[in-house]
Amino acid sequence: MNGAQQTNQPERQPPVPVPVTPEDAGSQALAEALRSSFGLIKFVMLGLVVAFFASGFFTVGPQERAIILRFGRPVGEGEKALLGPGLHWSFPYPIDEVRRVPITEIQTVRSTTGWYATTPEQELAGTEPPAGAGLVPGADGYVLTADQNIVHCRAVLYYRITDPIRYVFGFANAESNIVHALDNALLYTAARFNVDDIIVRDIAGFREAVRRRVEQLLAQQDLGVLVEQCDVESRPPRHVRDAFNRVLQAEVTRAKLLDEARSYENQVLSKANADAAGILNTAESDRTNLVATIAAEAERFEKLLPQYRLNPDLFKLQLLTETVGRMLASVQDKFFLPERGDGKSRELRLLLSREPVKPKTSSSTQQ
């Protein structure tokens, strides 16, 4: 090792200006010093070489993949070109080049070309810039709807990169490409929907249509991404916001009226049903009552008939007396009018409206 070091000196350092002459002590000391410093340089160079190769180590995080370009060409084909998370080694720069691609993490792009001019402060506070007479082209963005109205729309698209090679090597700026596709999708979809559908009636349908259009565009352009989610927010222009709110109120009022009407309907119908059932039940019980009563009467008649036949007059009298006796027990007021001594009939005055109670009360006089 030492020998190699010695012999190496002149080769590695050809332009060394000091010839090695062992005659005098001064130059010998110099040669000695040089030799030791060359040794040091040699050591440092060796270290540099090691460092050079060690610099080829790199790590890939859990959210990314790496592609090694060897002399500019990706190493491996398709999926195999992608290096997963962990420690990897490649040749250092002029030979290999490492390109990292975010893959599993969800990427986000926003489209605001269809939104009015706003500042982050206003956005945070939830306020809007004051409404001018019209919308200034360029400053205030909006989209045109199918019924040629104006609506503000913005969207956020969440996507994942599924084909990193295409994403990185196919497009100078894939992300801005996706933003453009999203802008275009909003524009295209809004031009196909009526303003009421976008804002109130078919928000989900509009969002789905935007998403479909974005997916279609991204597939056409073969961006190698997968759409995870697409959020769309739409608002009527602030110039006509009040009118839109009033329409909403009118709709709410209408719904309320209808609800009330429906609950009234329920109430009336269920009451009618109950009443009808009551009527039917009463009829049924009347019927059974009638039948049972008549049957009982008939039975009683059957039993009484033989007795009657024995002595009709006595039997009738007995029956009558029995009944009157029973009946009198339940009669509230009983008056007895004895005949006047002269045999003339008495005058009897009746005050009929006795009590304001049930009109069922009946009074009868004896003839």
Next chain:
Amino acid sequence: MKRNPLSITVGVLLLVIFCLLLFTFQVRQSEVGVVTTFGKPTRTISQPGPYLKWPWPIQKVYKFDQRIQNFEDDRFDEVLTADNFNLLAMVYMGWRINDPMAFFTKFANGSITEAEKALRSLIRTAKSAVIGRHPLSDLVSASEAEAKFTQIESEILQIVQSQVAANNYGIEIEFVGFKKLGLPESVTTEVFNRMQSERQVLISKFQNEGEAEAAKIKSTAERKAAELLASAEAEATRIRGLGEAEAAKSLATFQQHPELANFMFRLSALEASLKERTTLIFDQRTPPFDLLGAMQTNQLQK
């Protein structure tokens, strides 16, 4: 001094590296290259990898990004539609260098900015030409048949593409799309007025509709209820009739002695009629009160 084989190896290695630096170059996956010999483009490199060349004064390498470039026309121009609407339109496109040699010769040193300048004027003319051929309803319409949004986009694409091909720019247009559509400021106020009145119409429609619907629901409910009750009454009558018919069967029994039956019915009718809160006034001829007639001193009872 003796030469060690190791030092020779190292020397040769350094020499090789030096030569490689001079005589080779790399083209990356995303790039294409043009090699010029004494300034004249002589070779196109379209595949990535390492290549050989003569060192600097003789040959020079120009590399271009061959990925799809995004380009958006930053002007929001007014264009006139076929039915004389003033429309503002902004388009974007994706383009790519497909013939580096042509691209290199057409634009100074293959500058992308220069190329975009040329594309900008091309796309502006194409945009106004195509939109001028279509009415507004082609762009903006609810019916799928009428809407020719994508058709208009592809017409613009075709025009730009053919222009690019005719000029031999060495460029391929990948896609063209609308980024923004708008109306002049004065028109937006008109649109707002129209929207206001549309809203007004909707409001009164909802109000009237609501009241009318509610009234309809209520009256229908009442009618249904009345119908229910009426049919229940009819059914009840029928049931009672059934009962009476059934009861009539027992009449045969009473036929055996109509006089007694009559007497009994009258008795029970009398009893039933006197059941509640009745006041009865008798004279002395009514049995059993005729018994009282015998007494001379009876008085009225309260």
